[in-house]
Amino acid sequence: MRQKHRIKNDNLNKAAVLVPILCKDGLYHILFTKRSHHVAYHKGQVSFPGGMRHESDKDLLETAIRETSEEIGLQKQDIEILGELDDHVTVSSRFVISPFVGFVPYPYDFVINQGEVAELFYVPVSVLLQLTDVIQEHQDINGQTFKTYTYSYDGRVIWGATAGILHQLLDTWKALSGAQDLNS
Secondary structure, eight states: OOOOOOOOOOTTEEEEEEEEEEETEEEEEEEEEEOOOOSSSSSSEEEEEEEEEEEEEEEEEEEEHHHHHHHOOOGGGGGGGEEOOOOOOEETEEEEEEHHHHHHOOSOOOOOTTTTTEEEEEEEHHHHHHHHHHHEEEEETTEEEEEEEEEEEEEEEEEHHHHHHHHHHHHHHHHHHTTTTOOO
């Protein structure tokens, strides 16, 4: 089993996201949100539900679940945590993000917090796996080289830490799909 790459840096704010996977129309989909323009960070960007850790959160999983509930109304008992992906850093806002992958029911009566989320949408995993126009770049930031990705789907652009998390999820999905049928 692969070990999660954790980033320990006291100069970065801790945050966590949920990468929700659901089965819709017989296919697996990934749920994304588009952030509102009322939030402090990443205005209007495509993201996964989640946010900054509060001191009262016992761990980062609790952060991901609490923030997901606050943003889209998905309740803890309705999330089946499947695993974790590697930590990712947002350079401009200085967050280290811990992503948790979870299976969620569909249909679901999501309750969107309009102050934080402008839109909720789903993308079929099979479509994401077949995209041919994914942009891969290398950026030098503070003397370190980072690989970045940009995905485009249905007029929406997925980039930054969200695209990095998505890329790792899709790589993992491809590796697992060789062992079993995962609707790819």
